[in-house]
Amino acid sequence: MDKDVLKEIVSVLVQNPMRTILSMIGVAWGIFMLVIMMAASSGLENGVKADIGNRAVNSGGVWSMFTSIPYKGFKKGRRFEMDMDDIQFLEESIQEIDVISPRCQAGGWQGGNNATYDNNTGSFNIYGETPGLVKIQPMNITQGRFINAADIKDERKVCSIGKKVFTTLFVKGENPIGKYIQINNVNVQVVGVIASMKEGDDSAEENESIFMPITAFQRTFNYGKAIGWFSVKSVDGYPISELQERIKAKLKIRKSIHPADQRAFGSWNMEEELADVNNLFASLKFISFSVGILALFAGIIGIGNIMLVSVTERTKEIGIRRALGAAPSVIIKQIISETLLITIVAGLLGIFFGVLVVELLNNALAGMGDSGSFRNPTVSFNVVFSSFLILIVAGVFTGLLPAYSAVRVKPIDALRKE
Template sequence: MNYGNLIRIAIRALANNKFRGFLTMLGIIIGVASVISMLAIGQGSKRSIREQISEMGSNMIMIRPGNGKFGGVRQSASSMQTLKLEDFEAITRDVSLIDKATPMVNSSGQIIYGANNAPTSVYGINQDYLDIRKFSVDQGEMFTEHDIKTAAKVCVVGQTVVNNLFTKGEDPLGKTIRFKSTPFRIIGVLTPKGYNSMGQDQDDMILAPYTTIQKRILAITYINGIEASAISEEASEEAIEEISAILRQNHKLAPGDEADFHVRSQEELSSMLSTTTDLMTVLLACIAGISLLVGGIGIMNIMYVSVTERTREIGLRMSIGAKGRHILFQFLIEAVIISVTGGIIGVILGIGSSLIIKYGIGWPVYVQVYSVVLSFLVCTITGIFFGWYPAQKASRLNPIDAIRYE
């Protein structure tokens, strides 16, 4: 008996029980489709986060005050006043791996124009902020160095601020708005960027000279932070080391003293978020993989039933010369056909459902070739693994007992 005949016999046996065969495949179909779609959602989320971080500036470095003690009481970072303009000047002067940098002070409150008002945040920065954070001015212009030196009451606003205050479609350029009773003249509108991966509206902001916010809004001499961009993403870590060394020297910290500042890079944030999404992807894939396990158990169950139903047939085949290995391969081929066919349907369904999720719901989805190949290989191995034992049981039947089986 050749293996071509075995394949034909296996296909004929499955064709005689089409509905039962389909129900057996269903677990494999659902399992493969689930694995592909879950991995696609996980990978899509990871790529989306990386793209959004890249849009924010993949080589960006953020310097913030750290926790510290004052009078023996540990203070939160928000209440610390450890960063000064002298630190910003030292970084721009002495760190060779920094391309651009800006001091930053910020405040939150109600912005008012006429009868309209809305909560928002005002950021005091210099002109380099646009390049560091990958913003651009869509209408009007950015404030100048002269505006910074004179603490001019001018600002550049995001599109959300425009939508909230100018509800009748007025041109915002040249209009005066008030923030905490301080008037600001709008000289520019930022290009819309939408929401970032953390759900923050990047257009709900006002940019003004940092000197204006320091003197006219907050009445402080320190700064809330420094943002900078390294000359390249690869140089970020070395730039952080240089910045840390300069700040420790400026703040007169001994080698064993705790730093009163934090320096973080976007790459660090990207790696943390990627680790989180990878963990979630693995978790989703494991949950989806349970369907494959259930499908495999279903194959084993149906193959046991098939062996029992066809015991006399097995005995007849053995009595006319079929070897045990022929019976083994016949039932094994049936199990593999079920799993492979279910795998093909599952792949088509998984890719289709991923496209529906992407274009129908709008979620970030990315189907990788390896997930399709891996799912297909797993379902094939599942068919062989769970089909082996029933097939081996069939091959070991005694021909006389099999023929007499009722």
């Protein structure tokens, strides 16, 4: 489209600026909505994914439940426990295990006060852990260290505490390292403070936890060698769900459980969890996009309507143009170009304001710190680009109807119209 043609089109559009602007608002609003809705769903997605933290994607957990099939003389409904030997056995027999970390838990949710320092008490989750945990579930170590291999080997009564534990038990500014806190009346020395890298509820849970070496935990709380459950991470490139199935199969043989027993072990993994989250957001995005596109179409239909009115009003002008040598195709091109120009300018305005609002929202959220399940809303270039393409195609099609109605009137009839 050269400058001359553009000038001609603009000269027509500015004849009725109010009408042009009003029809543009429809399309601008539609694409604005599209941008905002896509940004909102991406913000929600980012928020939820941040909740998950940067826990290794190929990680998961396995715990024991009750058998559901009688096997080798055992009745169904048998309860069984896993212990440290099982973990060692798994570690030795399956190469694809990258990290396996046996875990125990005491206290916690809605439990009574179980930790004391000075005159401060609190109710926390008490975990028995191995150093491997931080490879599966990264945590920020803000002071001191996490429990280490020597702690495990020597069954040291030490612990790393969550930052909420620290703020509850200690006064601000106090150095907790080396201090003894009482956990269920047992003195345990603090060796480090950790802060969760997750968001929301998960992060609160982690920050309210006390991590002890699992060996010391088992001895202190009379667990023997028993463990509650274990976390496991597969080597890179090996699917965690497959690894979990192999682990369960091995454990079933070891624990005399029917190979087809599906209820003997419980498990979860990040792979499945992420797949669920991704599915959810894929559908949310699809819905946002559909609604946005529909709003856009409503706007475009508005433009088509206005152009139809405009063409009817300009019957005489178009008649003159044709008497002066404008071929019908030239008139059609002009009407379509007018429609397209309005649509494109309106679309760009809508995109501009949509992105502006998203950016402002982004800044406001950044200033608020922890923003819960909504963060960093963005619109991808692809979305903007494809909706713009849709807009252009729709603009051309919308222009067709008024364009053909403009040339349907014979020039002679058009000229006669007063």
